[in-house]
Amino acid sequence: MNASTRLTIALHILTLLASNPEETVTSEYIAGSVNTNPVVIRRLLGLLRTAGLVVSQSGIGGGWRLTGPPDSITLLAVRRAVNEGSPFNMHHQQPNPSCPVGRHIQNALVEVYARAERALEAELAGATVGQLLESVQSRHRDAGESNKG
Amino acid sequence: MNASTRLTIALHILTLLASNPEETVTSEYIAGSVNTNPVVIRRLLGLLRTAGLVVSQSGIGGGWRLTGPPDSITLLAVRRAVNEGSPFNMHHQQPNPSCPVGRHIQNALVEVYARAERALEAELAGATVGQLLESVQSRHRDAGESNKG
DNA sequence: CTAATCTGTAACAGTGGATGTTACGGAATG
DNA sequence: CATTCCGTAACATCCACTGTTACAGATTAG
Numbered sequence: 001m002n003a004s005t006r007l008t009i010a011l012h013i014l015t016l017l018a019s020n021p022e023e024t025v026t027s028e029y030i031a032g033s034v035n036t037n038p039v040v041i042r043r044l045l046g047l048l049r050t051a052g053l054v055v056s057q058s059g060i061g062g063g064w065r066l067t068g069p070p071d072s073i074t075l076l077a078v079r080r081a082v083n084e085g086s087p088f089n090m091h092h093q094q095p096n097p098s099c100p101v102g103r104h105i106q107n108a109l110v111e112v113y114a115r116a117e118r119a120l121e122a123e124l125a126g127a128t129v130g131q132l133l134e135s136v137q138s139r140h141r142d143a144g145e146s147n148k149g
Numbered sequence: 150m151n152a153s154t155r156l157t158i159a160l161h162i163l164t165l166l167a168s169n170p171e172e173t174v175t176s177e178y179i180a181g182s183v184n185t186n187p188v189v190i191r192r193l194l195g196l197l198r199t200a201g202l203v204v205s206q207s208g209i210g211g212g213w214r215l216t217g218p219p220d221s222i223t224l225l226a227v228r229r230a231v232n233e234g235s236p237f238n239m240h241h242q243q244p245n246p247s248c249p250v251g252r253h254i255q256n257a258l259v260e261v262y263a264r265a266e267r268a269l270e271a272e273l274a275g276a277t278v279g280q281l282l283e284s285v286q287s288r289h290r291d292a293g294e295s296n297k298g
Numbered sequence: 299c300t301a302a303t304c305t306g307t308a309a310c311a312g313t314g315g316a317t318g319t320t321a322c323g324g325a326a327t328g
Numbered sequence: 329c330a331t332t333c334c335g336t337a338a339c340a341t342c343c344a345c346t347g348t349t350a351c352a353g354a355t356t357a358g
Contacts, residue, residue, distance in 0.1 A: 003152075003238045004316060008258060012240070015257075016250045026333065033248040034240065037318050042334065059326025060332045075261065087236035087269065089152045091161070091183065092346075099182040100289045101165045108164075108284035109157060112224065116272040120236065123265035135257035140249045153345060175304065186347050191305070208355025209303045241317075 006082040007075075009034055010044050011132060014078065017054065018070035018133045024063030044082060051081035071130035076121050078129070087120070088113040155231040156224075158183055159193050160281060163227065166203065167219035167282045173212030193231060200230035220279035225270050227278070236269070237262040 012034050017025055027045065031038040045064055048054045053073060056064050066073075090109070095102035161183050166174055176194065180187040194213055197203045202222060205213050215222070239258070244251035 003234070003236050005238045005240055006316085007237065008239055011258060012244065012250065012254050015254060016248075019250055028333085033245045033251040035242045035245050035251070036240075037320095038333095039319070039336085040317065042336085043317095046335075056334060057326075058324075058332085058334050060328070062326070062333050064334095084236075085152070087152050087233075088156065089154045090157055091154055091185075093184040095161065096182045096184050099165075101161065101168055101285055102182040102184070104285040104288040105161050105164060105281070107288060108281050109160065111284070112273075112276050112281070115276075116269045119268040119272045120265045123268045124261075127261050127264075132254070132257050132261070135260070136250055136253040139253040139256060155345090177304085186349095187304095188307085188349090189347065191307085192346095195306075205305060206355080207303085207305045207353075209357065211304050211355065213305095 003087070004084065006044060006047075007079050007084050009036075009040075010048060010078050010082045011075065011129065013041065013044060014048070014053065014066070014070070014073060014129045015132045015136060017064060017066045018129050019136075021066070024057060024061065024065050026063040029063075047082050048078070051077065053077070053081060069130065070133055071128050073129040074125050075127045075129075075132075076124040079121075079124055086113070086117055088117070152236070153233065155193060155196075156228050156233050158185075158189075159197060159227050159231045160224065160278065162190065162193060163197070163202065163215070163219070163222060163278045164281045164285060166213060166215045167278050168285075170215070173206060173210065173214050175212040178212075196231050197227070200226065202226070202230060218279065219282055220277050222278040223274050224276045224278075224281075225273040228270075228273055235262070235266055237266070 013030055016030055016033055027038040027041040030041045034041065045054055045056065049056060052067060054064050055067055056062070088109075090106055095105060097103045162179055165179055165182055176187040176190040179190045183190065194203055194205065198205060201216060203213050204216055205211070237258075239255055244254060246252045
């Protein structure tokens with residue numbers, strides 16, 4: 001395994017909330033669109049709420065809503081909200097410090113890895129949930145579809 | 150877990166081979182520097198050989214060598230050699246196709262994810278094992294160290 | 299030719315993160 | 329007070345990754 005599906009599912013959730021700006025949406029409804037268990041959705045929504053991206057309401061008529069306009073939510077903010085880790089990992093065991101390469105390779109790698117991750121994050125910072133919704137709606141129009149759910 | 154340590158260890162191995170250009174190095178010796186089991190090293194070296202980055206020799210005096218100059222080996226080539234996957238993953242289960250968001254979200258995400266991964270790969274393509282070796286040796290000099298192993 | 303060295307790889311155990319599921323308490327509504 | 333929905337603990341699976349043992353094959357020294 002390399003990456004989790006948390007970012008993907010969180011973006012699915014947020015796009016769905018963005019497409020229903022007037023209503024609260026329940027975790028069960030969202031789970032129906034994502035095709036998974038409602039608890040999985042609530043766990044992710046909990047992370048998104050901690051990040052201030054959504055609010056919840058208990059009881060009848062309750063559910064979830066975005067706290068702000070979809071265009072204000074960057075994919076980078078979502079990535080951080082769901083605790084996606086770095087695409088790079090260091091050794092599990094510390095390398096041998098009596099070998100020059102073993103002693104210094106991690107410090108050398110940290111710099112390169114940081115540059116690469118910054119480049120990735122810069123791309124994610126340039127995209128928003130609003131753009132995702134646009135993209136989805138555009139594809140929906142192009143296909144001449146009419147389902148909703 | 151998010152990423153494996155394969156890229157890190159492969160780069161450790163290649164930097165070690167680059168620092169011993171005159172000799173063949175055994176998997177056992179490398180394992181001593183990485184601080185793991187020789188079979189783990191051989192597995193990775195097998196992938197690196199498939200990618201044409203190293204060659205091996207059996208028997209007494211055998212071991213491993215680089216096939217080319219360290220400056221010709223980009224971190225991107227190594228990343229691909231060790232089969233590191235994408236930093237992004239789609240849903241495990243297909244989303245609900247009767248929901249517009251469920252039907253189109255993956256196509257929308259593929260584009261953004263591809264842009265982000267290209268940015269990451271561009272950074273990795275700009276760094277080489279030769280630069281890593283330089284970085285390690287520079288740190289070694291700065292620390293006034295003299296160990297070797 | 300034989301012993302020693304080292305690769306190549308199969309096989310298996312253990313670990314840990316991620317996901318899916320059930321269960322149930324708490325909050326809000328009518 | 330019954331219903332709805334969140335919040336979260338608890339547990340079961342699953343699966344990639346890592347570590348380890350074992351052994352066959354290749355190569356070389358003597």
